[in-house]
Amino acid sequence: MNPEDRSENSAGGSAAERAAIVLVCNGPGELATWVRPLAQRLHRDLALRPLQPEAPIGLQLVLVPCPNATGSEHQVAARMQLFERILPAGRFWWLVLRPRRHGPWPRRGVVVFLGGDQFWTVLLSARLGYRHLTYAEWVARWPRWNDRIAAMGPTAADRLAPRWRSRCRVVGDLMADLSEAxxxxxxxxxxxxxxxxxxxxxxxxxxxxxxxxxxxxxxxxxxxxxxxxxxxxxxxxxxxxxxxxxxxxxxxxxxxxxxxxxxxxxxxxxxxxxxxxxxxxxxxxxxxxxxxxxxxxxxxxxxxxxxxxxxxxxxxxxxxxxxxxxxxxxxxxxxxxxxxxxxxxxxxxxxxxxxxxxxxxxxxxxxxxxxxxxxxxxxxxxxxxxxxxxxxxxxxxxxxxxxxxxxxxxxGQPGAVAALAGMVRELLPAATGDAA
CATH class of the missing domain: 3.40.50.2000 (Glycogen Phosphorylase B;)
Known part of the structure; x- marks a missing residue:
């Protein structure tokens, strides 16, 4: 059995009582420089499956279709041993059409965009009924359907229409933390x-x-x-x-x-x-x-x-x-x-x-x-x-x-990974209840 298949079967238990953080990514560069640091920080700040098997929140990864991907991103992610469940890009459409085909999904959770086409995370969060956070390097393309927007810098923040700016926070460049680590x-x-x-x-x-x-x-x-x-x-x-x-x-x-x-x-x-x-x-x-x-x-x-x-x-x-x-x-x-x-x-x-x-x-x-x-x-x-x-x-x-x-x-200054992790925590049901 492949690592990603094993991880899909590990999300059992009472899904209704649990929550999920779903990171969405497309390619090897984003996996190394965005996904891995955020996943490590979330595990540091929260009790998360799979590192803490009895925790109420699971950390999951969904890979989305991308012409620049290699097709082996799910294997790279499995070697990180940070995710309870990993969905390869080839299964994305089945996930949207029939989520329970890949095991039970908690009723509440957060989807975080970290690379690819931003529309895929809009679609996935709507299908799962989860809150949605986009990390925007240069532009947030679907602010209407984002619960929160984490902007890399003022360029992305300033492009938002005034009505959506209250949802946005400038967190900085996630890569600014690389040299420290x-x-x-x-x-x-x-x-x-x-x-x-x-x-x-x-x-x-x-x-x-x-x-x-x-x-x-x-x-x-x-x-x-x-x-x-x-x-x-x-x-x-x-x-x-x-x-x-x-x-x-x-x-x-x-x-x-x-x-x-x-x-x-x-x-x-x-x-x-x-x-x-x-x-x-x-x-x-x-x-x-x-x-x-x-x-x-x-x-x-x-x-x-x-x-x-x-x-x-x-x-x-x-x-x-x-x-x-x-x-x-x-x-x-x-x-x-x-x-x-x-x-x-x-x-x-x-x-x-x-x-x-x-x-x-x-x-x-x-x-x-x-x-x-x-x-x-x-x-x-x-x-x-x-x-x-x-x-x-x-x-x-x-x-x-x-x-x-x-x-x-x-x-830029380090600290973007911690700031983004903080925004994820704010959106978690356990931290904010049912407030939008």
Whole structure:
């Protein structure tokens, strides 16, 4: 029996006498940076199942359909061991149509939006008859049906019509707490560490793994003192990373760093390229502690950039567009069409090329600041170009420190996770009775 199936069967007992907190999420980035910290905080503040089996309140997770998801988010969530019940995205519509198919549901509870399409949480909270709390990064799309809105900042709060603003509270950026939590992790050995972050989805890994491996080889030749680490995303594995660097991945033939070997090292498993570059694999999740000690990160777009920004890690954001036919990891209806077997090659390439020509900022720190805080390199970029740029940054630590300070200034004050957990508690029936 799968972990999520076991957790569904654990919600027995007298459902009418119990309550539920249901966190709703879509992808691996949100799971790591929003869901996990809030779930840990709720367990710290309240007696919750499954950590306290006799508690009257259960903590549950519902994953919603999303074209950017990997399909293995429920497995990642199960390994956290924080949730009484986990519903994979593929079961979402059955949950809405027939909730009791997945076991008994308490009569009262709170649904919390933490990623995906906000409408799914509106629908789910209405179907279950639960109160509804939305964490809004930039905009709350359905304020009429939100009991409360937790805004990341004034941007989301100011977009609300005056009639809904009494429901809103600015709690701050949930990622601002990441750097505080990371300090308990082990220190890295001395050296200039560079993080390689190829992404977590197949479309990104196909390009990102061979591209960054060649960058590492070239950067090691330019800066022999460099040391490299690669956090293994929870939705992938070491064997998959090896496969993306080998003949099974047609993109790998365009790059030099192939024939990887997996070898033991003092810090754990290491990838060793044919040129002799050694890359420490970080399989512990989350990897915030080791990432926060890196001088520089080379990363794809996505949640990585928000995570690195919250940790104050200087970065170069990479979007090599020479492989457009595999870069269909976009959202929305067109993203779904681009993944259909007949249309994916033509429409996917055309759509991605259009978005590259009409793009704004792609990295989250730049989007948040409205200016170029971290460099974005988009186009037919080469590993040689990126290695030279990375070497130049490393030769000028004062410039890296300036970028780090800019990122820290965007991060905001810690405390958003505690504030959001407080709003969840306020909505719980046990704390507020039946008041709206």
């Amino acid at each position: 990371s300090r308990a992790e082990r220190p890295l050995p001395s050296g200039t560490w560079v993080a390689l972050m190829p992404g977590s989805k197949r479309a990104k890994l196909q390009v990102g793994v061979p591209f960054l491996l060649e960058v590492a080889d070239r950067l090691a030749a330019l800066q022999p003192g460099c040391r490299f680490l690669l956090p293994v995303a929870p939705t992938t594995s070491v064997p998959e990373l090896l496969a993306y660097a080998g003949p099974a991945n047609p993109i790998a033939a365009h790059y030099a760093a192939t024939n990887l070997r997996l070898e033991p090292g003092p810090e754990g498993q290491e990838l060793c390229t044919a040129a002799g570059t050694r890359i420490v694999l970080v399989e512990q999740q989350p990897a915030h502690g080791v990432l926060s000690q890196c001088a520089l990160a080379l990363t794809t777009v996505g949640a990585n950039t928000a995570e690195l920004g919250a940790l104050g890690v200087p970065m170069i954001v990479l979007v090599p567009t020479q492989h457009l036919h595999v870069m269909q990891a976009w959202d929305g209806g067109l993203g779904i069409l681009a993944r259909l077997p007949i249309l994916r090659w033509l429409l996917g390439a055309a759509m991605t090329a259009w978005r590259m020509r009409h793009r704004g900022f792609l990295a989250w720190p730049n989007i948040s600041a409205g200016r170029a805080v971290v460099p974005e390199r988009v186009g037919t970029i080469t590993p040689a170009e990126i290695a030279e740029e990375a070497a130049d940054w490393l030769l000028h630590p004062q410039r890296l420190e300036g970028m780090r300070e800019d990122l820290r200034s965007l991060r």
